[in-house]
Amino acid sequence: MKYGSILFLLLFFAFTFYHCKKENELPIVKDTLFYTVAEKSIIYASDTTQPFVFLNATNPADLAILQKQSRNVKVPNDTTTYLYLRMLKTIKTHSLTSIAAPEIGINRNLIIIKRKDKQGEPYEVFVNPKITQHSNATTTYQETCATLPNQYPASIDRYNLIFVEYYTLDGKKQVEMIETETAAFVQHAITHLGGGILPLTQDPLAFTGLEIDTIMAKPDDVAMRILLTTNYQDSLILRKQSIDVRPDSNDIVLKTLIKRMKKALDQTSGVGIAAPQVGINRNVIWVKRLDRPGQPFEVYLNPKIVMTSQNTVLFNGDGCLSVPGITGRTRRYSAIGIEYDLLDGTHKTEVVQGTTVSNFTSVIFQHEIDHLNGILFIDRIE
Ligand SMILES: [Zn+2]
Ligand SMILES: [Zn+2]
Structure with missing residues (x-):
């Protein structure tokens, strides 16, 4: 054992010496502190x-x-x-x-x-x-x-x-x-x-690839197809719960959806439309403001009913672009408190009234917000 150790040491020194000599002959400067x-x-x-x-x-x-x-x-x-x-x-x-x-x-x-x-x-x-x-x-x-x-x-x-x-x-x-x-x-x-990065977390409200394909398939001046309850595949989408959108005035997909929904509505005599009606389960609605001068159409992102009046009315003549050939009498709140976002991210709160023949704005909001929750007016017919 002892002899073996000495022999090993000798070999080690001989090798080290040889190695040093070799490195002296071929000097390679490898300092990682130097910038490349x-x-x-x-x-x-x-x-x-x-x-x-x-x-x-x-x-x-x-x-x-x-x-x-x-x-x-x-x-x-x-x-x-x-x-x-x-x-x-x-x-x-x-x-x-x-x-x-x-x-x-x-x-x-x-x-x-x-x-x-x-x-x-x-x-x-x-x-x-x-x-x-x-x-x-x-x-x-x-x-x-x-x-x-x-x-x-x-x-x-x-x-x-x-x-x-x-x-x-x-x-x-x-x-x-x-x-x-x-x-x-x-x-x-x-x-x-150490080579670490933040985990890539996805925006849960980002549009999916399928949604982007559907919305961007045509230019923003082309109406989207209105889904009908008489078509089985359409009815599944109309019955689905929708989710919020992220308000962003630079979001070309969101802006295209808004414009193409309006084009679809313009082809009808309708007073409102919800995104599920064009195949997109997102909380976006257009409403004709019968309670405002000039009765303009306005778009609302992520609308929610946060308050309801005690009083309800039986509204005669409810109907839907997605439910062909049916009208009916539905029970609706006289007034509702709503919250929503505008495209630029502003958050708004408002009380909406109107259940008469000439101004039924409150009914339109209730009808369109129902769509976002998969509810159709036929569910409320009395
Ligand atoms: Zn960083
Ligand atoms: Zn409808």
Whole structure:
């Protein structure tokens, strides 16, 4: 055993010596702290007054970069300072609370944080940061990320208190305890350095592919087909519960749905239409405001009846574009309190009256909001 160990040591030294010699003959400098040509081409693409462009995590090529482990940087170093200056311009331009170098395509351990825990909320840079200790207690935050454009916020648990070890731009080592919101910003940014991203959460109110195909199949000046109870497939859609839409004046799909619903209504003598009647189970209705001067047609998003009068009336002559050949007498509230959204996101509350032959606005609203809940006027005939 002893002899074997000595022999092993001798062989080890001989090998090491040989290896060193070989490396001396062929010197290969492999310092990962040096910026690569590719990194420098991104960093120096513009002067320091120009922000970087964020990667997009929904793009597979960008996602591959975002998921890479980042490497440390040298400080003090001119390129690191230049990278910092452009990242600072970027975080300010987009009014963000944190930025990490991978978010702009540089897999390096450099982050800037908006210090909500300091006077004036200054932006501070953390070079090669590491979380060395943390509390057990966490808080759930609703976070968004600059690499997830227009995404719904994700619920993320963050430690309430962390100890961060990092370097300043002039190379001084620091250790600092950071708490609450600012600690959450640091954790978001440091997660990026490890190749982490926020989970892609879908907006639960986003239009489905099928809805988009149906709505966008024709231009916005072409009426959508009105579904009929006499068609079995149509009747299934007419009986389904609808869900809300996200009000957004820039949403081309929503705007097209609204216009094509109106075109469908215009082809009839109807006084109202609900989105399920054109095959879209969404809370959108058009109502003819018989109670207003000029009796305009108006569109309502996500309408809900929040109050009803004690009094009801038997309304004579209820009918529906989707129920051919039938009219009837339905029981309706004299007045209702409604809430709804406008396209620009404004939320409104209103009391609507009118159950007479010349003004039956309250009945129209009740009829159309029934459609959103899969209810037809024939269910209310007395
Ligand atoms: Zn982020
Ligand atoms: Zn109807």
